[in-house]
Amino acid sequence: MPTWVKRMSDTLPKLWLERVRRYRGSDKVAVRQKDFGIWQSFTWDEEYQQVRDFALGLSALGMQRGNRVAVVGDNDREYLWAALGIMAAGGTVVGLFTDVGPKEVAYVVSHSDATFVLAGDQEQVDKLLEVQPQLPLVKRVIYWDNRGMWHYQDQWLIEFGDVQGSWNPAEGDPDRLFEAMIEKGQAHEPAMFCYTSGTTGQPKGVALCHRNFIEVVKATGEVDPRHDTDNYLSFIPLAWIGGAALDIAPHAIDGAILNFAESPETVRENIREIGPDLVLYNSRLWETLVATIRARMLDSSWLNRRLYDLFLPIGYRVADLMLQRKPIPVLLHLAYWLGGRMVFKPLLSQIGLHRARDAYTAGSALSPDVLRFFSALGLPLRQIYGSTELTGGTLMHRRDALNYASVGEPIPGARASISPTGEILLSGPGLFLGYHKDPEETEACLYEDEQGVLWFRTGDAGHIDQQGQLIYLDRVKDMIELASGDRYSPQFIEGRLKFSPFISHALTVGDTSNDYVTAIVTVDFENVGRWAEKHGIPYTTLTDLSQKREVYELIRQDVEEVNRTLPASGRIHKFVLLHKEFDADEGEMTRTRKLRRRFLHDRYGMVIDLLYSDRQQLEIDDVVQYQDGREGRIRTTLHVESMVNEPAHP
């Protein structure tokens, strides 16, 4: 048994109470929130009193141990204190996203049998008032931001502070009563329900117990140690497992300082002021940040731009060496240190990441460009992969094993494996208690192996490479089956190919009538053209350029790179460089630049036939339509590049 499993009776409130006792009497900050333009600090003693009064008040109003309490509101100190108070009183926190409509609020609140609801502000309270008749179990709705509700008369509503004032001081010493409540808690009791929006049907309530959170936070802490001096900016929705596992749980367990933004719109500004020690952004946000930095540099002074142009290539060289785990020459190291001082740190401080020790990305795959860029700035991004059913992150990149293609390796105590159908299975201490009131769904997503280990079926397809890194491909249902029964992900392959600056689009081919995967690739005329000029390769048009021997060699390297991340059965065997680019005007793509697969399959049937024949080339006589409606003719010869006949990749 791992050393970090201390006591099986531990709960989040018990560990939180240990923190409170440790910091009692000190001015150590537990929570900060910006209000009226000033960061207001709250010590652990103040937090203790807030949580205690709320827990006692809630019990006085009729909350029982084992009750569920739903919370819908923006991240706020009151949210945190309410969540801790609910758990301390033996209840379960049911998180709801702030943007859901009244119907879904009604569904989740009644499905979870919640007896109280916390609704942050007027917007949320109004939703509940709208569906009040459907919620007979809900005793009171508690709000903490009263703006706009000065004249609300409904007795169903009660303000946060009034809940805290509801307990009877005559019943005894409040501290003793409160701590006795906490003592009754058990590790296996559900701490939170996280409702996940299923792709079909109603959302499912993922029940997670105290032990889930405690063990996952401790295991993550073994990979990346946490300190009670760490500052987090809490802005990921607390209803999402990411918010619960990265904000509330580490606060209670490790004593991390939670900072709450002034308003959802000021998060970017507030991040700069706080400079968090740890950040988790989705891939989309990281991409936006690169664009922001590049745009800011263009607007910067002449000197700044020169320094940036001077040091960024040095940053890239260091990043590449680190990725290949090669030693960095002393002089380069020195130059990089200087660049960090003069350019990179100030740049990162612009987006509030100058103090970030750990930076994670979650969600869809991030392009290597973005990862390389932040590595060059000295902020290596690491992927986290997991699911709500495993209390969030189950796999993550280690600091010394960065890898652009994978989603990392399991945290201590957790395991990942691949089912015979190619589905990713996860197991570990974060494995949930089940879906609330849905044993069939719970049964369906669990799998017990011969050793009696329970695995969660993620519905994701992937494979594990030789280094033990998990590579995520696609949702299982979006995989395409080959004649052999093996499956591959068109989106994954095409997406990865497009990461190459030389490839504008790619269409993978291959289904149950074929034995292997092939691809039709279109080259990026501008970038390949520039490359050709630099290498002294003469060309006239895109048609001419695309069929050059050297260009095939260039693209071949990119294809090899992608093949390396794929299981052998799903690799690209052959590809063709198309004589033109896919064009929305010809109906080959949608206006949002998504490929029209069926249309392309019909239109390039001859090319596809070529890819699955023994022939090496094909005469093309194609009609192209120009934007003004005129038609032109292209006559050329397409070549096939085979990836298998050549001395292959490792």
Added chain:
Amino acid sequence: MSGPTPRDQSTPQQNQAMLDLDPALARQASGVHLSVQQAGLSFGGIRALQDVSFDVQRGEILALIGPNGAGKTSLLNCINGFYRLDHGRIGFEGLDITELPAHQIPIRGIARTFQSPALYSGLTTLENLMAARHIHMRSGMLDCLVYWGLAHREDIRHREAVEEIIDFLEIEAIRKAVVGTLPHGLRKRVELGRALAMEPRLLLLDEPMTGMNVEEKEDMARFILDVHELKGTSIMLIEHDMGLVMDIADRVVVLDFGVKIAEGAPDEIRDDPQVISAYLGEAHE
């Protein structure tokens, strides 16, 4: 602009005397907050306002509607002292303010916003709001030079008041943004904030929702209602969006070519044939 010249050169003292004589103005001590009586205004041959009379009750939201050129903005300009009436009277809280100079009006408790925001575009949101607090500031030049003590304390007090408005209008994110760089919708919100910073008892809003998208309009409507509900401020607003007017106004006054053609609750106004032909009819054709 060659504004109309005041016909009556009486002083505030004389106004005070007149108050005792005029029973209509005296009524204001009870329910009437602002009273406009037989207001008339001409620009050369154009008669912008002809004998317009109506009251704004204490704590109500009164909408002033009418086609372009009906004289709505002119009337607002008369109330806050930009224009002088040719004849007629304007009383506010039992006091005749017809002849008061424009800078005196906010001190009496009337603040306004403009059709196109009139802010210090080179200053930040915060600075614009702080500037509006000047009517409540007491420290003199000497205090400010020394700063320590009175001026310092006063600065903190006013900053607090301004921060409450920033919180109220949810403009925290643009607190330090230069107003000139802000989009139109936000500028309008800042302007409302500036008017609120004067702590008015009557708020004049000149088309607070022009040029806004649906969402911004709804936000603005909510802020107006919140101000009204929380502070009990009387509000007189000009607005073209009939849907919004019908939603938020307690009463509506309709002007057409400088003449008041109707006054009443939104529902009555909607069904008034004269209003329909003059205004609503046009919009619904």
